[in-house]
Amino acid sequence: AQSVTQLGSHVSVSEGALVLLRCNYSSSVPPYLFWYVQYPNQGLQLLLKYTSAATLVKGINGFEAEFKKSETSFHLTKPSAHMSDAAEYFCAVSEPGNTGKLIFGQGTTLQVKP
Amino acid sequence: EPEVTQTPSHQVTQMGQEVILRCVPISNHLYFYWYRQILGQKVEFLVSFYNNEISEKSEIFDDQFSVERPDGSNFTLKIRSTKLEDSAMYFCASSEALGAAGNTIYFGEGSWLTVV
Numbered sequence: 621a622q623s624v625t626q627l628g629s630h631v632s633v634s635e636g637a638l639v640l641l642r643c644n645y646s647s648s649v650p651p652y653l654f655w656y657v658q659y660p661n662q663g664l665q666l667l668l669k670y671t672s673a674a675t676l677v678k679g680i681n682g683f684e685a686e687f688k689k690s691e692t693s694f695h696l697t698k699p700s701a702h703m704s705d706a707a708e709y710f711c712a713v714s715e716p717g718n719t720g721k722l723i724f725g726q727g728t729t730l731q732v733k734p
Numbered sequence: 735e736p737e738v739t740q741t742p743s744h745q746v747t748q749m750g751q752e753v754i755l756r757c758v759p760i761s762n763h764l765y766f767y768w769y770r771q772i773l774g775q776k777v778e779f780l781v782s783f784y785n786n787e788i789s790e791k792s793e794i795f796d797d798q799f800s801v802e803r804p805d806g807s808n809f810t811l812k813i814r815s816t817k818l819e820d821s822a823m824y825f826c827a828s829s830e831a832l833g834a835a836g837n838t839i840y841f842g843e844g845s846w847l848t849v850v
Contacts, residue, residue, distance in 0.1 A: 656841070663738065664777075664825065664841035710777060720767050720832055720839060721790060724777040 622647045622713050626725035634733050639683075639698040641728050643711030646692065653694040654712040654722065655685055664710065670694060681705070706732045736760040738842035740826050746848045747816055755811045755845045757826030765789070766809045767827040767839065768801065777825065783809065784832060816849045823847075 627642040655667040668679025675687040712722040768780040782789040798814045823844040
């Protein structure tokens with residue numbers, strides 16, 4: 621069965637510092653991987669997705685993630701944090717094929733300090 | 735940008751009561767989903783819906799849950815007899831085609847259900 625683990629339920633960085641949010645997955649088949657962001661009082665918004673093309677995926681708002689099969693990881697990074705990045709971030713996995721079923725991690729709350 | 739809208743944003747209901755959560759998916763989307771997140775837990779898939787029938791459902795989606803597309807725009811989740819453990823944020827989502835791989839699944843802002 622597929623699963624996703626996000627290491628760290630809360631991450632705090634200073635404005636301008638590197639953001640690193642960790643995600644490890646478990647899947648018996650090559651997965652599709654996603655990062656969603658939820659800003660306060662808003663819905664889940666897709667940041668980026670990996671669907672077996674390039675292993676380094678660029679998303680919106682300067683975020684990117686790298687798929688590493690050997691480490692079963694899909695960590696999310698941003699070189700320089702902005703105050704507006706404060707939100708909850710969810711990593712998710714989906715099986716290839718015709719399914720709309722996403723398996724989510726528990727989420728990581730990102731705090732950005734001035 | 736088109737968006738998925740959900741009503742109500744927050745509902746408090748007594749245990750045993752029926753609740754209907756409403757969603758308006760993006761207009762040209764054909765696939766609809768409900769997910770939920772119990773406080774402090776993961777976002778969980780409940781059900782997917784296409785062509786007026788359920789495509790897939792999780793083990794959570796038991797007989798007390800039902801979904802319906804009563805008209806051309808709304809997509810509803812009904813909980814027949816609510817339990818305390820149904821308290822959660824319920825997310826509606828939609829996509830143009832089935833599958834998360836090549837298609838973006840768009841989520842609404844969620845409906846927070848509190849059962850007392």
